[in-house]
Amino acid sequence: MAVSKEQAAKFYETMCTIRCFEESVKKDFLNGEIPGFVHMYIGEEAIATGICGALRGTDLIESTHRGHGHCIAKGADINRMMAEIFGKREGLCHGKGGSMHIADFSIGMLGANGVVGGGYNLATGAALANKMVLKNDTVSVVFFGDGASNRGTFHEAANVAAAWKLPVIFVNEMNCWASTTPYRTTTAVENISDRAKGYNMPGVIVDGQNVFEVYDAAVKAVERARKGEGPTFIEAKTYRIEGHFVGDPEHYRSKDETMKIFHDTDPLKMFTKQLPKGVRFTQAELDKTLEEARQKVADAKAYAVACEYPDPSEYLTDVYAD
Amino acid sequence: MRKITFSEATREAMAEEMEKYPEVFVMGEDIARQGGIFGQFRGLPDEFPGRVIDTPISETFIVGGGVGAALAGARPVVDMHFADFIGVAGDEILNQMAKIRYMFGGQAKIPLVLRAPDGIAGGGAAQHSQSMESWFIHVPGIKVVTPSNPYDAKMVLKAAIESDDPVLYFENKVLYKETGEVPEKADEVPYVIGKARVEREGTDVTIVSYSIGMKNARAAADLLAGDGVSAEVVDLISLSPWDKETVINSVKKTHRLCLVAESVKQGGAMAEVAATVCEEALEYLDAPVLRYGAPFTPIPFAPTLEKMYRVYPEDLVKGIKGVL
Numbered sequence: 001m002a003v004s005k006e007q008a009a010k011f012y013e014t015m016c017t018i019r020c021f022e023e024s025v026k027k028d029f030l031n032g033e034i035p036g037f038v039h040m041y042i043g044e045e046a047i048a049t050g051i052c053g054a055l056r057g058t059d060l061i062e063s064t065h066r067g068h069g070h071c072i073a074k075g076a077d078i079n080r081m082m083a084e085i086f087g088k089r090e091g092l093c094h095g096k097g098g099s100m101h102i103a104d105f106s107i108g109m110l111g112a113n114g115v116v117g118g119g120y121n122l123a124t125g126a127a128l129a130n131k132m133v134l135k136n137d138t139v140s141v142v143f144f145g146d147g148a149s150n151r152g153t154f155h156e157a158a159n160v161a162a163a164w165k166l167p168v169i170f171v172n173e174m175n176c177w178a179s180t181t182p183y184r185t186t187t188a189v190e191n192i193s194d195r196a197k198g199y200n201m202p203g204v205i206v207d208g209q210n211v212f213e214v215y216d217a218a219v220k221a222v223e224r225a226r227k228g229e230g231p232t233f234i235e236a237k238t239y240r241i242e243g244h245f246v247g248d249p250e251h252y253r254s255k256d257e258t259m260k261i262f263h264d265t266d267p268l269k270m271f272t273k274q275l276p277k278g279v280r281f282t283q284a285e286l287d288k289t290l291e292e293a294r295q296k297v298a299d300a301k302a303y304a305v306a307c308e309y310p311d312p313s314e315y316l317t318d319v320y321a322d
Numbered sequence: 323m324r325k326i327t328f329s330e331a332t333r334e335a336m337a338e339e340m341e342k343y344p345e346v347f348v349m350g351e352d353i354a355r356q357g358g359i360f361g362q363f364r365g366l367p368d369e370f371p372g373r374v375i376d377t378p379i380s381e382t383f384i385v386g387g388g389v390g391a392a393l394a395g396a397r398p399v400v401d402m403h404f405a406d407f408i409g410v411a412g413d414e415i416l417n418q419m420a421k422i423r424y425m426f427g428g429q430a431k432i433p434l435v436l437r438a439p440d441g442i443a444g445g446g447a448a449q450h451s452q453s454m455e456s457w458f459i460h461v462p463g464i465k466v467v468t469p470s471n472p473y474d475a476k477m478v479l480k481a482a483i484e485s486d487d488p489v490l491y492f493e494n495k496v497l498y499k500e501t502g503e504v505p506e507k508a509d510e511v512p513y514v515i516g517k518a519r520v521e522r523e524g525t526d527v528t529i530v531s532y533s534i535g536m537k538n539a540r541a542a543a544d545l546l547a548g549d550g551v552s553a554e555v556v557d558l559i560s561l562s563p564w565d566k567e568t569v570i571n572s573v574k575k576t577h578r579l580c581l582v583a584e585s586v587k588q589g590g591a592m593a594e595v596a597a598t599v600c601e602e603a604l605e606y607l608d609a610p611v612l613r614y615g616a617p618f619t620p621i622p623f624a625p626t627l628e629k630m631y632r633v634y635p636e637d638l639v640k641g642i643k644g645v646l
Contacts, residue, residue, distance in 0.1 A: 060394065093427035101425040110393050111426055115417050121386025122393065122418065129391035129398070132372065133347045138394070153413075156380035160387065163378070318428035319462050321486035322515070 003212060005279045011053060011211045012271055012286065015045040016293035018069045019268060021078060024297045025068065025085060025099075029246045033305075035087055038099045041069035043209075043241035046267035047173050048073035050214025051141060051234075054222050060108045060126050062119030062142040065100045066173075067112035070143055076104045082300040088307035095310040096318060117151025119144060120170070124157040127166040131228070139225045140168045147178025149192045158231070162199040165230035169221045170201075172233065173208065175240035180252045193235035201231050208236030209265045210274045239265065323503040329362045331472040331504045332437075332493060335479035336363070336399065338508065340370045343397055346483060349375035350384055350401025350437075359403060360439060360498050385411035385436065389419050392434045392488075399483060405440035405454045405492060419488045420463030431486040435479070441494040441534050441584055442632065447623035453533070453585035455492045459562040459594060465489045465515055466562040470536035472502035474559055477513035485515060494534040494584075518565035520572065524554035527578040527642050530569055530595060532558040535583040538614070541635035542580075546642060553580075553642070561591045569595060570603045577608040580642055582633060587615030609645035614638060 003011075022042045029038045041048070044066075052061065052073035063070040071081055076092065084091025085099045092104050103111035110126065113119045123142035130138040148154070149172060161168045172192050176183050189195060196203025204221070206213045214236055221232035241262045243250045250258075268290075272281065326334070340346045347370075348363070354376040357364030367374040377384050381402070388400040402408055408415065415436070422430050442451045458466045465487055469478045475493065482489035505511060521536075522543055531539040536557050543553035554572050558564055573579050579599055581592035596611045614633045622628055 062390075091427070093425060093429070096427045097425040101421075103426040103429060105393075105426070105429040110390075111422065111430075113418075115413055118386075118413060118418060121383050121414060122390035124383065125387030125390025125392075125398075126394035127390075128387055129345075129347075129394040129396035132375070133345060133391065133396045134394065140390075140394075153382045153386065156378075156383040157387070159378060160380060160383050318424050320465075321423060321428075321431045321433075 003215065003276050003279065007053070008275060008279050009281070009289070011049050011215070013289050013293065014049045014073050015211065015268055015271070016290045017078065017296060018045040018048065018072050020293045020297040021068055021072060021300070024301055026242070026246050028301065034085055036098045036100065037245045038085070039066040039245050040242035041066055043262055043266065044173055044175060044238045045069055046211035047171065047208045047214055047236045047238060048143070050211045051171055051218045053215050054218035055139065055141065058108055058138055060110050060123065060138060060140045062110050062123040062140070063112040064119065064143055064145065064148070065112060065114055065116070066145070067102060067143070068099070071102055071104065071109050071112070074104070074109045075107045076109060078296065078300040079303040082304040083307045086304040086307070087309060088304055089310040089314070090307040094314065117144065117148040117153045120153050120157035124161045124166060124168050127161065127168040128164065131167055132164070137226045138167070139222050141171055142168065143171045143173060145178065146172065146174045146176065146183045146187070146192055150178070150186065158199045158201065161231040162201045165228055167225035168231045169218070169225060170231060170233045172235045173238055174235050175238045177240045177244065179244045191235055193233050196233035201233050203233040203235065205235045205237065208238035209267045209270055211267060211271070212274055212276060323505060325501045326472060326504050327498065328472045328475045328493070328500050328502070329360060329498040331476035332362050332479050333364065333366060334504070335476045335483070336366055337369060339480060339483040340366070340373060345395065346397045346399065347373040347375065348399040348401065349377050349388070351377055351379055351403045353401055358401065360495060362498065381407055381410035382414055385414035386418060388434050388436070389414060389422065389432060392432045393422070393430055397433045397483065399435045399437060402436060402438040404450050405438035406449050406452045408438060408454050415458070415464065416461060420461050424463055432488045433486045434488045435482045436488070436490045438490060438492050439495050440492050441496055442621060442628065443495040445623060445625070445628070446621070448620035451621040453492065453583070455490070455561055456585055456590040458490050459591050463488070464562070465560070466492070467515060467560045468492045468533040469559060470497070470533050470557050472500060472504045474513065476504050476508055477511070478559060480508055481513040481515050489515065492533060497534055516560045516563040516565060518556055518558045518560070518568040520554060520568065521557050522553070522555040524552040524576065526552045526576055526646065527580055528554045528556060528569070528572040528576045529580045529582065529638065530556045530558060531582045532561060533584065538582050538633055538635050538638060542638035542642070545635055545639045551642065551646065564595070566598055566602070570599060573599055573603050574606045577606055578642070578645055579607065580612040580638055582614040582638060584633065585615060586618060587613060588618050590615050612638070612641045612645065614641070
């Protein structure tokens with residue numbers, strides 16, 4: 001799939017926005033400005049960017065607790081995202097969800113999920129409804145980590161998705177860590193996507209640090225889904241650069257090793273080397289994009305800080321629709 | 323009004339709603355080819371091809387997939403086969419279905435009905451006889467309904483399907499075969515979820531129940547009438563939300579309260595009713611609240627043991643006479 005310079009620029013801009021957003025959230029969480037828990041997507045930006053780059057606005061995604069990147073890549077307003085993470089009334093969920101339960105239905109972002117492995121069935125059910133009941137060609141994507149791949153819910157959703165050729169794409173962000181437990185100690189398959197065979201579903205491995213490679217796989221999977229040919233399993237190899245959550249002391253691994261991996265695989269740094277033939281950016285262009293992203297995120301933070309917390313009376317609203 | 327069975331009443335509700343809303347569909351185990359393990363879906367697959375779906379034995383998908391379908395804009399009905407299997411889809415109910423609207427700040431509607439056949443049907447034993455409704459009245463974000471007769475079976479199911487909130491519809495397996503009057507033009511008299519019904523007026527004691535427990539309530543009221551005691555019988559119909567006002571108004575009139583359900587007494591829905599009446603209307607009570615339910619054991623298999631597990635109308639009569 002040929003990528004234009006304009007499209008590549010958009011990918012870089014999205015990845016920069018995610019990176020700056022996460023750095024800002026991390027700092028403000030450590031400063032005590034953000035309540036709850038936050039989980040960083042730093043180093044994994046190319047995956048959400050490449051996948052969402054292949055989707056329509058009306059396509060649906062199910063995100064995870066490590067979901068800021070998915071939300072930004074799907075097109076959420078970062079001011080309202082930041083306001084939500086700060087717990088403010090103007091937030092996407094009016095301060096009821098926070099980082100782990102952020103959603104923006106207006107752009108097809110059906111929500112982060114605080115339960116690891118909670119999204120497969122939701123995405124697959126949405127795909128079933130779209131294909132078999134509502135009769136449209138909307139595609140669903142579910143993001144999940146290697147830790148979540150060991151939930152039984154994966155089996156139930158993957159089996160149904162393949163049996164009924166549902167338009168759902170399983171995007172595994174293989175970041176090597178299930179919270180504090182390394183992948184190798186709990187799982188016998190070399191690649192998680194090896195399991196796709198068991199469902200008669202294509203399993204594709206991509207370099208999760210390469211936005212173009214991810215995008216390419218996503219375009220093929222989306223096309224297959226829209227044509228009614230069924231689900232695809234995309235395993236994007238990546239690495240969790242930050243701790244499981246911000247504040248994680250990371251006693252279980254070596255910081256030096258993590259930093260070396262980041263140094264060698266940072267998708268922002270690798271971007272110029274990965275560009276398709278004929279597409280070039282000057283360093284000044286890239287620097288400008290990063291600087292603009294930083295400014296946008298600074299503005300989002302200022303917006304979030306200026307917003308009010310919800311009125312205490314609002315705790316009673318939104319329990320039921322009727 | 324013509325008479326049909328409880329089971330036919332649920333089928334009629336489904337057919338009317340599927341006719342009315344193209345986005346209504348139903349999925350579960352053994353519902354299309356078999357017509358449901360209790361025959362409650364028979365005929366629907368022919369009437370609505372492609373909209374009655376046999377699933378694999380995958381409860382987390384049946385429920386979680388239903389939630390996802392609702393988020394996408396459909397109006398799913400999912401069938402649990404036996405209410406006992408609800409625990410398999412615990413997360414899908416507790417953390418997804420019940421929470422999504424609230425935690426996303428009201429962005430989502432989840433117009434989903436979960437149908438769960440429950441109750442002791444004779445020899446089902448510990449894993450095929452339970453009544454699970456009380457678990458879910460503790461969970462904000464879902465509604466719990468438990469019809470006791472064919473009329474309500476239809477009206478309550480229609481209301482559940484039309485609701486924009488997730489509704490757990492507990493239907494008792496023994497009640498499926500009961501016949502009763504059921505309206506054909508049901509849309510003219512819709513049921514409002516949360517409303518109880520005073521089924522029989524009385525002055526000496528209020529007997530409150532729901533689902534199959536209503537058989538005990540009605541039989542006890544008949545026995546009491548023979549002895550000159552006038553019992554008012556209230557069918558809660560809906561357990562979450564529940565109609566506090568109707569129960570309290572009845573207690574204000576009768577000054578005595580007797581609660582009965584088939585499910586385990588400890589921590590049951592009736593404990594909530596008793597506590598609320600004690601909190602809000604204690605001064606109207608002339609006697610301690612009576613409460614009947616199953617003992618704190620799993621449901622036994624052998625007929626001699628299962629018999630001991632049940633509540634009987636005579637138990638209620640004895641208790642009520644003791645507080646008159």
